[in-house]
Amino acid sequence: MVILSHANLVFDESTGRISLIDWGSSVFAQLDQDGHYLSNNIMQLMSADLQHSNARMGDIYFIGPEQRTGQLSSPRFDEQGVASTLYALASGQPSRFGRKAIPARSLGLPLEFATLLDSMLSDDLTLRQQAGDYFLKQMPRLKRLVLPELPLFDDQPLLPVWVSPEQRELDTVVYSSRKSFLREHNEEMDIAYVDDVQLERYYKNYLEGMGETEKAFIAAVSRLARYPVVGGLAIHWQPNGIYIDSSLNLYDAKLQRAFALAVNNVVTLARAISKVGTFKACLFNARNTIHISRDSEDIPFVVPTSSQIPYQLAPVLSLEDASKQHSYFEDGKDPDEQLVLPDAIMDDIAKLNLIRHTGCIIFEVTPLYMKIHSYYRLLDPAAEHEFSRLLNSILAKVYLISGEEDGGFMKLPYKDTRRFSQQTQAPQLFYPANPLRFVEPVQQLAEISSKPTH
Structure with missing residues (x-):
């Protein structure tokens, strides 16, 4: 049995069945589905705490609005959890927050089921409850729907994805400008004065003041780290559209289709955000991170002599691609970066910038610890000696870093x-009422393509 990335899903490899479970704390409901107190005993009502919810907060990515605002617990909480999970599974997202930009009615689901999910996730309380009642009543019938797989979507990624023929074990981490993005898109004025350490620790809590599509976008970018991938994204929202530069390198061909969906969700959610700004994300292998510690702030950080910044050699770029080199300095300063690197290191980075390569280097500094994250692919094998020398030179000058x-x-x-245009909401797409009309032509096409040619 394999536990999936979602905390409430278990996949049984032997049967292929997925089960929805809950490892959290179960509580007795305080209200029934109609909002009435469950107890009719006046003494129990007088002794019970009916001013506070007995439900725990739960995963903010999946709980409904009543639970999120601390209302008294009811069976409606479970309906919201089920609806959120079904929506996340159908859309390939890690949360319910994309429901406005990517509604269930755009996912190729049957009309009835798509309408049901959208209604259960609606802003309208009455509609949510009516849909929840309908879901429970119709669930025995809905689970018997037979839906042959149809090619309803173009599975190609909207951004270039390089798929390696080799499979590598990576611990992918996403480093992004999510904190500044959170401050910029949060409606709570006090968020601007929350220090970075507190913001990082209670990050999910502060999401509450952000618009749902913005929350979905942040979660979708983070989900890319679920795959063995390295690279980066630079997204620029401008008045005339959205411009995305990217480098995405996937190291497991079997995950190509699923990763394409994750990438496309990032793009679709980005298109639904209308504010002007920039968002950057680096994806690197945490196994390559160099960890350095010191006993006091009065002494410099010293890199162990055995440490090296790893890199890979990659195929030589075509002359056309080489002429369109991207610069370290082209996308501007990341709004989350506050560390000022010493001039000696900046000189090496400027020289490194002249060599054809792709990757990133990130210095993460606290009073007694430093982490150096990196990912590099050298695209000019003839420059390997100079490339390696500059990387070693950067490490040798780490002792100069202060702050x-x-x-x-x-x-x-x-x-x-x-370039992508603004799109507030993905267009509608339903599963066809008569799938057999589509299955037969697809099968015939497959048979024709499989016949040998003479």
Whole structure:
């Protein structure tokens, strides 16, 4: 049995069945489905605490609005959890928050089921409850629907994805400008004065003041780290559209289709955000991170002599691609970066920038600890000696770094900006009422393509 990435899902490999479970604390409901107190005993009502919910907060990505605002517990909480999970599974997202930009009626689901999910996740309380009642009543019938797999969507990623023929074990981490994005898109004025440490620790709590689509976008970017992938994204929202530069390198061909969906969700959610701004994300292998510690702030950080910044050699770029080099400095300063690197290191980074390569280097500094995250692919084998020398030179100058916070640079392989128009909501797409009309032509096409040619 394999536990999936979602905390409430278990996948049984032997049967292929997915089960929805709950490892959390179960409580007695305080209200029934109609909002009435469950107890009719006046003494029990007088002794019970009916001013506070007995339900725990739960996962903010999946709980409904009543539970999120601390209302008294009821069976409606479970309906919301089920609806959120079904929506997340159908859309390939890690949360319920994309429901406005990517509604269930855009996911190729049967009309009845898509309408049901959208209604259960609606802002309208009455509609949510009516849909919940309908779901419980119709569930025995709905689970018997037979839906042959149809090619309703184009599975190609909206951004370039390089798929390696080799499979590698990676511990992918996403480093992004999510904190500044949270401050910029949060409606609570006090969020601007919350320090970074507190914001990082209670990050999910502060999401509450952000719009749902913005929350969904942040969660979708974080979900990319569920895959063995390295690279980066630079997203620019401008008045005339959205411009995305990217480098995404996947190290498991079997996950290509699922990863394409994760990438496309990021793009679709980005298109639904209308504010002007920039968001950057680096994806690196945490196994390559160099960890350094010191006993006191009065002494410099010293990199162990055995430490090296790893890199890979990659195929040589075409002359056309090489002429469209992307620069470390092209996308501007990341709004989350507060660490100022010393001039000696900046000189090496500027020289490194002239060599054709892709990757990133990030310095994460606290009073007694430093982490150096990196991901590099050298695209010019003839420059390997100089490339390696500059990486070693950067490590040798780490002792010059003072101050705290984060700082770093990302370089994409070449300039290949993709432009997208604004799109508040994905277009409707339902599963056909008569799937057999589509199954037969698809099967015939498969049979024709499989016949040998002479």
